[in-house]
Amino acid sequence: MRPQILLFGDSITEQSFRLGGWGAALADTYSRKADVLVRGYGGYNTRWALFLLHHLFPLNVAKPPAAVTIFFGANDAAILGRTSERQHVPIDEYKENLRKIVLHLKECSPTVLIVLITPPPVDEEGRDDFARSLYGENARELPERTNEVTGVYAKHCVELAKEMGIRYIDLWTKMQETEGWKKKFLSDGLHLTPDGNAVVHQEVTQVFSEAWFSPVEMPFDFPHHSQIDGKNLEKIFQERCL
């Protein structure tokens, strides 16, 4: 009945319904207006995400999603030769994979509102602390992700969005504009704190609103309870049921 917003991404999307998460906040923002569905796959990179495309977004469905966020790159940017290299995807392939995802979504629905989100910045010290908290002295010495390398992935994500005329959120740059971003926005140097989630929620809502998908302008699906007059129920619901 109502439009669907689909959140496609890695763990930062998968965890977006945890306490203070950006996905839950988005569902609240669009309550009685659109449904928010989470399609987050922890640890996934864009190469693996391609295998899910036809399952998550089958062609020729009656009602494809109205809006989709694509939020990958944090795993693609894992560095070769280090502990997370299994997840690494070369930068050019990352960009082409994103392109394939966008093209597939457009094939599903020519009108779908697509928003590409870059990976967030990396707090390398935070990653070190996290690795030591897990493995103590056995923790890896060299960082498995660096802010610099992730920044290259973010840049290519933005480039692709511009090439394709797609809306985007340059989260990598945006977060670093705030002083103290490392501890304020990142819980383990990579995943988001509630404050970091709030940035994503705010940015997604803003980009959606600047497109044609403003929650403020969308009507409630049914009458607000204050408009319900006990005497003319049938009439009120007849007029206001979308």
Add this chain to the structure above:
Amino acid sequence: MRPQILLFGDSITEQSFRLGGWGAALADTYSRKADVLVRGYGGYNTRWALFLLHHLFPLNVAKPPAAVTIFFGANDAAILGRTSERQHVPIDEYKENLRKIVLHLKECSPTVLIVLITPPPVDEEGRDDFARSLYGENARELPERTNEVTGVYAKHCVELAKEMGIRYIDLWTKMQETEGWKKKFLSDGLHLTPDGNAVVHQEVTQVFSEAWFSPVEMPFDFPHHSQIDGKNLEKIFQERCL
């Protein structure tokens, strides 16, 4: 593709995706297993909810929801002759309305898992404080809801569930088993704190699990990233795409 859980109710359902909300927590619990959709209508009673039934749960759809929570009563129990009397629904009608909702859902899907949730208890002092915080000296003198009256609605909700062989959560009783429940579980004497939301999340998950809908037993929709071997991608995704 995947099963849907639909949360049907009043403001306590509508607000369930706010910070610490039970709906968001449920979406996280069922991540990669089922979709959670919120159908919460602040201020609504069961009489008004009936008008939404055919819109929210149309008959003869290909894929009706797998599970539905029905969570009304807090407004039905508003007392006649007091400030919220507009929302009042007589107790016998409340019970019959719930029956109609259940019967409609069963007509939509004979296999749907239905859970009736009673209204939470009322902290009358908390309601007084809330009224005074809004209206100061002009606040109503007599409580618009009492714990005793709401308890009668809860009792009828449980009775109906037993009559119809439907699963239920007696939230009114459950919450009052905890010492300090008034401030611990209720924010304004009526709506839920994060702790109160946690009770609902825990109870719903437990009732779902005792039925055939255990999140722990349901498989992930796609391979866990740790099972993905870079060399045999096609094979892994072929085997594990549900």
